[in-house]
Amino acid sequence: MIRGLAGLDRNNEYFIFLKAQDSRHFENLPPNMRRVELPDYSRPMRLAWQHLRAGEQAQRLRLDIWHGTHYTLPHRVSGVRFVATFHDLGVFLHPQFYPAGKRYYFQQTFFHAARIAHGILAVSEVTARDFHRLVSFGKLPQQQGEVQAIASGVNEEFFATVSLAEKKDVRRKYAKDSRYILFVGTAEKRKNLGMLIHAFHRLCQRSQNDYVLLLAGQSGNGSAEVAHAITACSLQNRVKCLGYVAEADLPALYQAADLVVLPSLYEGFGFPALEAMAGGAVTLAANNSAMREMVGHAAMLCENEPEAWAGKMEELLGNQPLRSELISYGRRRAQQFSWRSTAQKLLALYERLHAAKTISVFDLSANGAAKSSRDGATSSKAIPSSPTDVAEAVLRTIAYADLFDYPLRFTEIHDGLLEARVSGVAVSAALQRLQQRGIVAESEGYFFLSDRRRLPEIRRQRSSISRRILEQNRRIIAAIKNFPFVRGLALSGALAFENGKEGDDLDFCLIVDSRRLWTTYLGLVLLTKLLGMRRLVCLNCLIGTKELVWSERDFFVAHQIAFLLPLSGADYFRQFWAENSWTRDHVPQISVERRLAQGRLFAGDECDNQSRRKIVETVLALKPFNLLEKVIFYFYRRRIQRLTQHLQTDSVTANAGQIKLFTNNHRGRLKAKLEARMRPWLAKLTEVTVEVEENYAAS
Numbered sequence: 234m235i236r237g238l239a240g241l242d243r244n245n246e247y248f249i250f251l252k253a254q255d256s257r258h259f260e261n262l263p264p265n266m267r268r269v270e271l272p273d274y275s276r277p278m279r280l281a282w283q284h285l286r287a288g289e290q291a292q293r294l295r296l297d298i299w300h301g302t303h304y305t306l307p308h309r310v311s312g313v314r315f316v317a318t319f320h321d322l323g324v325f326l327h328p329q330f331y332p333a334g335k336r337y338y339f340q341q342t343f344f345h346a347a348r349i350a351h352g353i354l355a356v357s358e359v360t361a362r363d364f365h366r367l368v369s370f371g372k373l374p375q376q377q378g379e380v381q382a383i384a385s386g387v388n389e390e391f392f393a394t395v396s397l398a399e400k401k402d403v404r405r406k407y408a409k410d411s412r413y414i415l416f417v418g419t420a421e422k423r424k425n426l427g428m429l430i431h432a433f434h435r436l437c438q439r440s441q442n443d444y445v446l447l448l449a450g451q452s453g454n455g456s457a458e459v460a461h462a463i464t465a466c467s468l469q470n471r472v473k474c475l476g477y478v479a480e481a482d483l484p485a486l487y488q489a490a491d492l493v494v495l496p497s498l499y500e501g502f503g504f505p506a507l508e509a510m511a512g513g514a515v516t517l518a519a520n521n522s523a524m525r526e527m528v529g530h531a532a533m534l535c536e537n538e539p540e541a542w543a544g545k546m547e548e549l550l551g552n553q554p555l556r557s558e559l560i561s562y563g564r565r566r567a568q569q570f571s572w573r574s575t576a577q578k579l580l581a582l583y584e585r586l587h588a589a590k591t592i593s594v595f596d597l598s599a600n601g602a603a604k605s606s607r608d609g610a611t612s613s614k615a616i617p618s619s620p621t622d623v624a625e626a627v628l629r630t631i632a633y634a635d636l637f638d639y640p641l642r643f644t645e646i647h648d649g650l651l652e653a654r655v656s657g658v659a660v661s662a663a664l665q666r667l668q669q670r671g672i673v674a675e676s677e678g679y680f681f682l683s684d685r686r687r688l689p690e691i692r693r694q695r696s697s698i699s700r701r702i703l704e705q706n707r708r709i710i711a712a713i714k715n716f717p718f719v720r721g722l723a724l725s726g727a728l729a730f731e732n733g734k735e736g737d738d739l740d741f742c743l744i745v746d747s748r749r750l751w752t753t754y755l756g757l758v759l760l761t762k763l764l765g766m767r768r769l770v771c772l773n774c775l776i777g778t779k780e781l782v783w784s785e786r787d788f789f790v791a792h793q794i795a796f797l798l799p800l801s802g803a804d805y806f807r808q809f810w811a812e813n814s815w816t817r818d819h820v821p822q823i824s825v826e827r828r829l830a831q832g833r834l835f836a837g838d839e840c841d842n843q844s845r846r847k848i849v850e851t852v853l854a855l856k857p858f859n860l861l862e863k864v865i866f867y868f869y870r871r872r873i874q875r876l877t878q879h880l881q882t883d884s885v886t887a888n889a890g891q892i893k894l895f896t897n898n899h900r901g902r903l904k905a906k907l908e909a910r911m912r913p914w915l916a917k918l919t920e921v922t923v924e925v926e927e928n929y930a931a932s
Contacts, residue, residue: 234302237386237576239263243678244643244661245583248294250287252279264693265642265678284308293830297587304339306346314586317346318354321501321523322363323423325372330423330498332454344373351378352582356502357523358382378586383579385502386572391484391511392564400489403482407475411445414546415490415514417483417505418497420474421453425496425519425537427462432496432542434466439547445471449478449486488512492549495524496535496542503527507570510563515549515556517542527570530562587657624663624918626653631673631680632910633792636903638695639732640679640688647822649796651788654821672914682914692732699733706739709766714801716760717849718746718753720778721802721809723832729798738771742797744805747777747890749853751866754892773894778805780890781812789900791819799832 235249239262247266249259252273259268269290274282288307291299299307300316324331324339331339347353347364355361361382367373404410414433418424426448433446446468448459463472478486487493493509495518503524509516510528518524520534528534532555535545549556630651634641641649647660655663664680667673674683681688703710714722726740727733745753754775761767783794795816799806810816810825817823852858870887873894877885886893 234386234572234575234579235259235262235266237572237574238580239266240573241576242580243675246642246644248296250290263678264689265644280305288313290830293826293833295824295826295830298583300583301346304342304346306349308345314351315346315349316352316354316582316586317350318356319343319346319360319364319501320356321360321499322367323499323501325367326363327423327499330421330454348374351586353378353380354579354582355380355382356385357526359523359526360501379582381578381582383575383582384570385504386575387504387507387511387567387570388572391487391508392567393484393512395485395488395512399485403485404489406482407447407449407478407486408445408473411443412491413445413447413489414492414494414550415447415449415486415509416494416496417478417487417508418450418495419453420448420450420456420459422455422458423498424453424455425498426455427458428537428539429494429496429542430459430462430466430468430472432539432546433472434468435539435543436546437468437471439543442550444491444550445473447473447475447486447490449475451477483508484512487514490514492517492546494542494546495519496537497522497524498537500524507567511567513560513564515559516563517545517549529566530559533559533563623653623655623659624666625915626650626655627660627663628667628672628914628918629907629911631682632914633907635682635685635688635910636906637727637730637732638685638688638691639730640681640685640692642678643680646680648824648827649820650822652819652821667918670917672917682910695727695733696731698735699728699731699737702728702733702737702739706766706769709739709761709764709770710800712760713741713743713757713770715846716753716757717846717853718749719802720744720746721799721805723797723799723802723806725773725793725797729796739769740771740773742774743772743776744781744802744809745775745777746850747779749850749858749862750775750777750890750892751869752853752858752862755865755869772892775892776809777890780888781809783813784886786815787900788819789903791816795820795823795828797828799829803829803833 235247238247243263243265245265248269249262249266250269250271251259253270256268256270259266262268271279271282283301283305285308287299288310291307291310291313296313298314298316299310300318302318304317304319306315306317322343324336324343328336347368353364355364361380364373364380368375404413407413416424416426416429420426430446433444436442436444459474463469487509490509493505493514493516495503495506495516497503497519499522500519501523503518506516506518506524506527516528516533517535518528518533520536525534532549535542549559627646627650630646630649631641633651634645643657643660643664646664647657650660664673664675668675671683673680674686675681676686676689679689679692710722713719721744723729723742724740725742727737728739743753754772757770757772758767761770761772783790794810794813797806806829807825866889873885873887877894885895
């Protein structure tokens with residue numbers, strides 16, 4: 234599913250929560266898809282996280298949609314649209330197949346998901362019908378959202394033809410060179426393996442053959458029944474329980490089988506049948522539930538009787554014309570189940586759900602009043618009045634990033650839109666218009682000015698460099714984060730965007746307890762000198778907890794403040810951004826919580842060694858050290874003034890509550906470069922949008 238979405242959608246941003254050991258399945262994803270690795274939890278702890286803590290992640294990341302791909306949805310989350318995937322409803326329809334504890338847990342989980350989900354994805358038509366039937370019986374609540382049947386897909390590796398050598402290898406490895414009938418799945422009661430073993434016993438009695446029956450899959454609540462059936466039929470030498478089989482071996486194991494069987498009493502989808510059919514294996518499945526829907530051919534279905542199964546297996550093993558027909562049919566049938574098709578339907582569902590939350594820039598129903606942004610701030614001047622204004626705002630945002638060789642993702646354009654507040658729909662329409670006119674291009678989910686085709690490659694390289702720099706300097710970052718009186722630490726400059734180059738400095742902005750601002754500054758200077766890192770670590774900005782308001786106010790300062798990347802002290806930076814809400818006039822759609830979440834993914838939010846730091850702070854906060862603070866302030870301020878007196882800039886501040894040492898003021902240069910960069914593209918946009926503007930005015 235993720236691969237299917239990756240091939241279709243480069244506009245939306247995705248966060249994929251997964252176990253660390255599963256990361257290998259999600260390598261080389263496009264830049265709009267980010268992996269979030271979960272701690273190495275046990276299954277109960279992972280389920281507890283999904284119910285109780287996942288909602289916090291959803292709100293920190295300001296997610297629009299949370300898709301629970303396996304029943305579970307978070308509790309106590311507002312402002313998020315939920316999608317729940319229902320793979321089957323066996324715990325309601327066949328409760329006798331499940332242990333009491335598991336049955337109770339899943340029934341409660343399903344009930345919760347059905348109650349709060351805005352969209353319910355059923356993996357088959359059968360599962361969708363079962364859902365509606367259970368609602369009518371009162372077993373599930375009346376859902377608030379739509380129920381849509383969206384079939385899963387078959388992975389591409391199962392369609393590839395396996396060589397004869399590979400088939401021989403798996404036959405030797407798993408069947409000791411014997412011909413075999415194959416079952417793939419967990420040994421659960423609903424898989425009906427006891428019946429299959431008795432049917433295989435009858436097949437062996439009917440004719441002289443050397444087939445073995447391979448049962449591939451982990452043990453389950455039906456394992457005892459399997460062992461009993463094998464013993465009762467004296468098939469210890471003919472039935473082999475393989476346990477878990479490596480995924481890499483499955484395609485060859487299917488294709489080397491003389492017959493693949495799926496005798497389940499109930500399935501919500503039936504992956505093994507389709508995977509086997511995709512590779513050209515003759516398949517026999519039970520004539521019930523979703524297997525009838527997936528297989529779709531009468532000759533490949535059988536009723537639940539051992540004698541009937543023995544007869545069907547004998548026919549499919551010996552009737553060569555029928556085998557050839559079913560091999561050809563099976564491949565065609567499996568091709569109808571692609572992950573791309575699944576992703577197309579799923580993306581349409583996401584868009585329908587999100588559309589209910591989106592307000593178009595053209596919906597100015599409140600007499601043109603500004604709509605609230607996602608973080609609650611408003612700006613009366615930030616609503617464009619026409620499609621051209623929206624396109625110009627998008628163009629200006631992309632052009633400003635271009636000054637730093639930095640292409641933007643869709644979400645980065647929307648959240649970082651300069652001096653405009655518009656919906657995602659309007660941004661998407663503006664991007665489409667700019668692309669149609671040859672002003673903006675897109676590649677791998679990145680948008681950039683059309684004469685800058687190498688920017689995605691540059692961004693990938695710089696992202697790798699930035700992560701390496703941060704990883705190499707993790708210890709000094711931790712040391713600063715845990716330093717006495719430091720209340721919050723944020724990256725600024727290029728590394729805050731993962732746009733660093735080889736040899737770049739670490740630019741930091743710190744929020745420090747106002748009582749010991751200058752003592753902390755001196756301590757950090759001495760620490761970095763002692764470690765030989767004074768030139769690498771730039772302590773450009775220390776803000777006291779009682780002096781959070783920034784006096785210099787223009788677009789360039791606003792952009793720097795808005796895009797700080799906090800590594801600790803989330804609450805302090807929330808307060809800092811709130812105290813400087815004027816930045817919303819320039820970057821009105823920036824998501825504070827998304828910036829906090831992005832920083833937290835790298836460094837975590839809480840400091841270590843709290844007790845040790847509190848002891849040091851308690852001592853240094855004593856009154857005798859007030860004089861030391863004043864002495865350091867007096868001498869260091871004079872030193873800073875002496876070193877910067879030749880600079881004609883208002884970007885250097887040294888007072889009791891703030892230290893700002895921005896000795897290189899690039900505002901004038903950046904402003905001139907931005908205007909020069911915009912001029913030809915803006916002329917092209919104005920030239921080609923005259924007709925659009927007239928039509929808009931007429932409407």
